[in-house]
Amino acid sequence: MLLRLVYLTVSNVFATLRLLPMGDQDKDVEILALRHQIAVLERQLGRQRVRFTPGDRAFLAALLHRLPTHVLRRLRLLARPDTVLRWHCDLVARRHAARSRPKRTGRPRTVRSIRALVLRLARENPSWGYRRLHGELLVLVAASTVWEILREAGIDPAPERARSTWADFLRSQAYALLACDFLETVTLSGARMFVLAVIEHGSRRIRVLGATAHPCASWVTQAARNLVMDLDDVGCRARFLIRDRDGKFPGLFDAVLADAGIEVVLTGVRMPRMNSIMERWVQTCRRELLDRTLIWNQHHLLHALREFEEFYNGHRPHQGIAGARPLRPLPSPITDPEQIARLDIRRRQRLGGILNEYEHAA
Secondary structure, three states: OHHHHHHHHHHHHHHHHHHOOOOHHHHHHHHHHHHHHHHHHHHHHOOOOOOOOHHHHHHHHHHHOOOOHHHHHHOOOOOOHHHHHHHHHHHHHHHHHHHHOOOOOOOOOOOHHHHHHHHHHHHHOOOOOHHHHHHHOOOOOOHHHHHHHHHHOOOOOHHHHOOOOHHHHHHHOHHHEEEEEEEEEEOOOOOEEEEEEEEEOOOOOEEEEEEEOOOOHHHHHHHHHHHHHHHHHHOOOOOEEEEOOOOOOOHHHHHHHHHOOOEEEEOOOOOHHHHHHHHHHHHHHHHHOHHHOOOOOHHHHHHHHHHHHHHHHHOOOOHHHOOOOOOOOOOOOOOOHHHHHOOOEEEEEEHHHOEEEEEEOO
């Protein structure tokens, strides 16, 4: 339409220039000829109407809108004067609508921080519907906005989100669970050594209770007593301990734990997955420590295990607790660009370089 309008404007400007050298008599003759041609066209069309393109309407409206209505009625036009005036009103309305149209349709988008807060609350509280979320954010956002944010993020309604999975259930019970197992290794002289360790499911903290070549009933029972005292010192309220059916665990072992309020749960026969977290630690200890060093004797083994215990609890990240350490929270992120550009990373070696710890120097 715009191109058509420009073409009509330019062609009529040239037509106006052609009329300048003409006299009044010549113009009157041409006007009479054009009026007669319009009459012939109307007679041939009969009841049919002439179809004007949007460009033709815009040009005629711009050309004739300044003329009074009584003058328009005397002109011989293919369209009625009221129609020309209506074309002009439509042209002005479209122009005004184009100028007043907002750059972005609809309501302004919700602030990104509020959107992130709504999604965080919905993620941390699966049983909350949009009304409950709106109650927490009453002064920040409307209930319909909360519903719209959840819908755009693909979050289901609260009854469908509140269903617990086995992973969620086990994670919620993890802080009441302990697991223990024996780890067997061989010294450089060929002596077999047995290591007893306990791990907390919730924090992934490992406790090496001791190592001996002869895990008799009295030694294992004393290890259970030491474990109970350690748990009391740190305020751990574990209620269950998972172990396998190894014959090295005497009845007194279970009795000592029962007196402390800890119930022993036995795994199934040849079902190591029932104690998977402890079995995973055994594999980690072998791969990162025992398979990379030669153990001389019991004293050397205990020294290596203590170093690995401190490394495992204080520095090594764990996927099961979102990359944190059992005894240390996640470090705060570095946001200063200058500090990132000038990283000063220090290494601390344990056991002669078998274990490496890295930290950013203050």
